[in-house]
Amino acid sequence: MNVESPTALAIAQEKPASLGADFSWMFVGNAIYAGGQFVTLMLLAKLVRPEMVGQYALGLALVYPVMLFTNLQLRAVLISNSHQHAVFGHYLGLRLLTTSLALAIVFAITQILSYDRNLTTVVLMVGVAYGVETISDVYYARLQLHDRMAEISKSLIARSLLSVLSLVFATYVSRSVLWGIAGVALARGVILFSYDMGGRTQGLTAQSKWFSRSEPLTPRFDFAVQRKVLWVSLPLGVVMLLGCLNSSIPNFFIKSALGDRSVGVFAAIGLVVSIGNMAVVSLGQSAFTRLARSYAAGNLAVFWSLLGKLLALGMAIGLCGMLVSKLAGREILTMVFRPEYAQRADLLPWIMVAGGVSFMAQFLGFGMTAANLYKPQIGLNAASILSLFLTCYWLVPQRGLLGAVFAMLVATIVQLAGSIIVLLRGVQLQTRLYTQRAEPA
Structure with a gap:
């Protein structure tokens, strides 16, 4: 370009x-x-x-x-x-x-x-x-x-x-x-x-x-050029809109089944994940240009190596968060919020597990966008939202806030697994294209 x-x-x-x-x-x-x-x-x-x-x-x-x-x-x-x-x-x-x-x-x-x-x-x-x-x-x-x-x-x-x-x-x-x-x-x-x-x-x-x-x-x-850019980027706009829904669906079911107070507790405890998420976004933004350049140049070894390192970091951030929340979750919630939030310290380790899976899925999202795999992300996000909706519908009335956390975990696993499939197929197609170009006519 x-x-x-x-x-x-x-x-x-x-x-x-x-x-x-x-x-x-x-x-x-x-x-x-x-x-x-x-x-x-x-x-x-x-x-x-x-x-x-x-x-x-x-x-x-x-x-x-x-x-x-x-x-x-x-x-x-x-x-x-x-x-x-x-x-x-x-x-x-x-x-x-x-x-x-x-x-x-x-x-x-x-x-x-x-x-x-x-x-x-x-x-x-x-x-x-x-x-x-x-x-x-x-x-x-x-x-x-x-x-x-x-x-x-x-x-x-x-x-x-x-x-x-x-x-x-x-x-x-x-x-x-x-x-x-x-x-x-x-x-x-x-x-x-x-x-x-x-x-x-x-x-x-x-x-x-x-x-x-x-x-x-x-x-x-230049409306001819910008119309083409719009058509290319429109799927990503839809993906971002679907991502907005992902964060609001659990709150809807919690409010319906448990009331406003439970929504506040769930939202406050969920904020702890934002610390790890901030690191994930910063790493993803920093690595994105390198991912895009290596993929566009057909240097897939560099692409996969960098993406693998990011995935390992995402897993490490999630595991560290889970360990800290297991050892000192109650104290952290009491210090950051108020003692009544610490009464649900049992949620925090599971939220960090879901967060760790989400961190890895986010890194794969950076990889898919770097590889220009836009349209498949719409179906992938729709599947994740559907799984979140169904599991919230089933688990929140039965398990309360813990059910909402489990529903988030299921949705992030769907997102992670789907991202792996989309990336593998996209890279296979890219490999075939480079092989065909390299073959003599």
Whole structure:
């Protein structure tokens, strides 16, 4: 894929960082970003009435699935060379169009649900704040393509810190969640325009540092090309939408069978897995470019070697989490939450088992996307969701919260097994293609 024309752009020649260095940068960036999300909710709860916090939570619940679908995982598609004729500007232009469409869909939903003007404005402002983030994500794709993971991490850190400061200042002065979210949107916009789009950040040496004067960093609109990119990436949008459902199905059955309190206990204990998940996402993002390049070049030995190491790490993270939760789960839950959560410390080891299987499945998901195996992931995720739904329906009324954990474990096993099958078949097909090309006519 010609990401930029060689004549229009010169990339500063830097030795690519090691996988360990990339992971370190991404882990720190993702950790601070995740911490910023947590602090945002905590500070809102302290600064405004619960009703306003509820408006913000409702905005997230409405905006997140829509944006996740319309994002189409263009970052992964760009990096994995999925469309040979598209340059960076085409992806940026498409992201601008899909983000605008997402905001229109969000507005339409607020009207269908008959939200009042104040709630509609809050929800739309959440959409704007998230929309700015999606534009940064495309610039992250270009940075990741050129192994500039440190710049991505610096952007995440700056964006998180400035967003929290803006939220606190705007909310404290106005006592309004709307102005607090507007402050977050403004902070994200400042980082986008001043850092993410900057020529120095992007490694440009032959262009002005200002994005508006640098052709490779500006959007392009060629609807014939973008229609093809859309068609290629649409399955990944569906996959992300299905992934959203995976996290909400257990809560639905728990609420129906056990009530709101049990939903809160289950959600809080499940947050412990997010620590391992943060490491998995950081590792996957750091290794993704290498996976995509080795697969595209037909260097399957490197592809499988790297993927095998990731799977071993995923298993190790899960086993360590299970061991720690077995030895000190009650103490951890008491310290992090409250003593009443520690009463269900029996859930934690099983949650970590399900988490370990999920970590391995996530790494295989990075592998499938790197190998351009998009459409099979739809059926795979649908099968996982179906298994989760059926096992929740059967186990939650009988076994309560432990039944929900077992249902999650079954679904992740289905995901892991299916991912292995899809990858093996995809690699076999790739091997045949390279063999046929190598044979003399």
